[in-house]
Every structure is written in C-alpha cells, then in structure tokens.
Amino acid sequence: MPEIKCSVTECAYNKDVKCGAPMIQVDHNGVSDAKNSDQTKCDTFKRS
Numbered sequence: 001m002p003e004i005k006c007s008v009t010e011c012a013y014n015k016d017v018k019c020g021a022p023m024i025q026v027d028h029n030g031v032s033d034a035k036n037s038d039q040t041k042c043d044t045f046k047r048s
C-alpha cells in the first residue's frame with residue numbers, strides 16, 4: 001500500500017501520523033456524488 005499521511009492520531013491504525021492499516025476503505029460521507037474531500041470518509045477508522 002502507498003504511504004498515507006493521516007492526522008487522525010486517535011485511530012488505532014495511526015503510527016507517527018501515517019496510516020499503518022494493511023488496507024483502508026474510503027466511502028462517501030452522506031452523499032452519493034462527492035464534490036470535495038469533505039464528502040468522503042475513512043471507514044477503516046477504529047478508536048484506539
């Protein structure tokens with residue numbers, strides 16, 4: 001997987017402000033036709 005910078009440090013997969021998950025799922029965030037990044041979200045987030 002490519003390096004993914006992620007500032008959500010409270011996620012269990014976050015290591016040194018990077019994603020350490022083997023794979024992530026990104027989904028729409030409450031819309032069916034995203035127009036900007038605010039309308040997407042990481043579904044793999046898990047609270048540490």
Ligand code: SF4
Nearest residue numbers: 006011014019042044
């Ligand atoms: S799983 Fe998602 S929220 Fe968690 S570190 Fe990776 S990209 Fe960030």
